[in-house]
Amino acid sequence: MKEIIAEAGSLTKRYGRITALNNVNLRVRRGEILGLVGDNGSGKSTFLKLLAGQIFPTEGEVRLFGAGTERELVRQRRRVGTMIEAPGFYPQLTVERNLEYYRIQKGIPGKEQVRDILRQIGLYERRKTYGKQLSLGMKQRLGLGIALMGEPELLLLDEPINGLDPSGIIEMRETLHRLNLEKNITIILSSHILTELEQLADEYCFLDRGRLLKQISAGELAEECGSCIEICVSDPELFAVSLEKQFPGQKYQVLPGQRLRISGECAEPERYSSLASQSGITVSALSVKKRTLEEYYMELKKGGRES
């Protein structure tokens, strides 16, 4: 079993009467890439800020590398790299000097790491450019470079691909993948672009209005998002009864428009259409579909709100 390096226990954060994060429990294991999925105000940034120590929990606790007390957490955060909300750097310093500033602050000997990181984030040619002159995408890259200074074991990245152009997004994705594979860096990242998260994460946390809806591995998600059958029938209720009789344990969902979605382990599509005709139900449409991460999240959110 891999070591748990970040953990939230009954983590709650309130700002006055607003609950930004509500009783969240989750664990992140070494080497994972955890994707935080949620709308604006779902609590993604709040969660990352709590891990980074920028804000304090109202209730519950944060543990990093097994440490839970305030003093220990401060020490353990030296093993963490962060880029939360806007990347933090001095606009009046050049890219290189910003990295040098953080190199000195983190007590890293030698200047080689500054050059290595400049190359890694693709800003070597721009090293003499002042921070204030950088484009949004370059600022994001510099932010990542600062987070990478000191070879962190855990990276906390909030919307790291914000403002990046398509090639920048690909480079960022490849960089994060490489860091994860080669250096076993654990990454917790949030993104609005779910298709991007799909290509990176091997664990997901779905948040909605401060609540953790689900923590699920990429494998489990693939299974849940795997092929499903959508069938449009004349009598959905009767078909559901027949389905339960014929295929006990089969997951299904009644959708608007006299449709049913059959998920989980499905039989051949023809078997469902023949089941309908045996029950005297007319099938007007039948299709095999695969749910995207977006669809999965929207359904989860809807389910969470209904409950």
Add this chain to the structure above:
Amino acid sequence: MINYIRSEFYRILHTKEIYLFNLLLTAGVLALNGGIHAAAATLPNIRYANVKFVLSFLTGSMDFLFIAGAVLAVLLFSGDRKNGVMKNAVAYGMSRTSLFFGKCIVSFVMALASMVLLTAVYIVSAILLLEGPAQPYVELMLEGIAANLPFAAAALILAVAFIQFFEKELIVGLAWMAVIYLIPSICYSTGFQFKTMAEIAAWMPRNYLMTEVTAGMNGYACLWSEPEGAAKCVIAGVVGIVVFLSLGILINRRKEI
């Protein structure tokens, strides 16, 4: 904290704020002495073109040290929140208290260096450009700087505490002015009614500098000329350092960034 202090010195020496600050104040000092020198050349009977008069500006307004130190601290650190570098420092394992101490140390060292430079320019340019004896005025001024240095450090610490706590420079400035000037002046006024308050108010730098120090063409009467007066300044300064350090730790200990 040592690494943080080192990184801050690196940053400060590679940005223009500290150079602009010193350049502007040096230019101001030279303009003052040069202006009086030029005035003396055109108006031969002017009685103010001497070292005694020029040095009385600082000797009679030692609270300039407090203001200059606070302004420098604001200049050096006020952008930290806006630029997101303070949240980085916290996220990379700096406690808020270490951050506060680090900023106090860096600001104090930079302020001290600036003060040495500006005082040297002030004295040397006055002696070179103006007439009259330099002593005992230089000595009185230097004694005054030494006696008021602890409270200047305290005022700077207070500014750093507020910079770390408040987001806007204007609020920092107002809060600082309230503690250094407004509260002492209220205590001073209340002191006319209550004897105990008068005794407390007498230990506040704004009040003793106003009532117990005069410097000008009519003569110098400085609190710190006597050992008791110098001790009063130093004690007030040390108490200020302890109080403002405690305040800074207290308000910033769990400050959310």
